[in-house]
Amino acid sequence: MTQTQTIYARIGGREAVESVVADFYERVFSDSLLKPYFEDIDRDVLYAHQVQFISAVAGGPVSYDGADMQAAHEGMGITGEAFGRVATYLAEALRGNDVSEHDIDAILDEVGALEPDVVGQ
Ligand code: HEM
Numbered sequence: 001m002t003q004t005q006t007i008y009a010r011i012g013g014r015e016a017v018e019s020v021v022a023d024f025y026e027r028v029f030s031d032s033l034l035k036p037y038f039e040d041i042d043r044d045v046l047y048a049h050q051v052q053f054i055s056a057v058a059g060g061p062v063s064y065d066g067a068d069m070q071a072a073h074e075g076m077g078i079t080g081e082a083f084g085r086v087a088t089y090l091a092e093a094l095r096g097n098d099v100s101e102h103d104i105d106a107i108l109d110e111v112g113a114l115e116p117d118v119v120g121q
Contacts, residue, residue, distance in 0.1 A: 007103045008060030014051075016097060017058070021050045024093035031085060037076060057110045058103075069117040076121065083119050087111055 008017070025047065028034050038046070049066035056064045066072060087108060094104045 006059030007099075007106060008055055008058040008062075011058065011094075011097070011099050011103065013060070014055070014062075016099075017051050017055050017060070020090075020093045020097045020099070021047055021054060023096055024050070024090050027089035027092060028086060031089070034082060034085060037078070037082070054107070057107055069114050070121055073118045074121045078119050078121070080115075080119050083115055 011017070011020075025043070029038065049064065052062050052064040053066065055062035090111060091104055091108055094107060095101075099107075
């Protein structure tokens with residue numbers, strides 16, 4: 001039974017993902033390299049879309065209705081360094097919410113594959 005569970009179910013579903021996303025953005029907004037990117041955006045929309053996005057990546061029964069990754073990050077000139085920091089904060093937020101290293105690796109693999117859509121657009 002346990003093996004057939006999705007990561008989403010294993011980590012505790014919606015509540016757990018909301019907690020991860022809140023923790024993640026706290027780390028992102030505390031980083032002076034990253035904060036300026038998020039100055040003029042609607043954080044409620046961003047949080048809601050990020051909860052959907054992470055839920056979907058984790059195999060949850062949630063559909064993501066935000067922009068695709070290339071369109072969402074277009075024109076921002078995001079660097080590889082910024083991407084690396086964001087990915088690190090996501091891993092730290094997952095770890096801080098008791099997600100296993102195995103599941104963190106799986107989520108980070110999916111997110112890492114998005115780098116060409118996010119960086120340098
Ligand atoms: C690590 C991989 C990343 C993932 C999975 C990711 C995911 C997302 C998602 C799901 C959204 C919501 C899109 C929407 O509301 O339609 C978003 C928006 C955004 N992301 Fe990322 N992101 C990543 C990396 C980054 C990086 C490195 C930066 C900047 C340093 C960044 C800056 C932003 C900003 C500023 C928005 C708001 C765009 C807007 O509302 O106009 N993201 N991202």
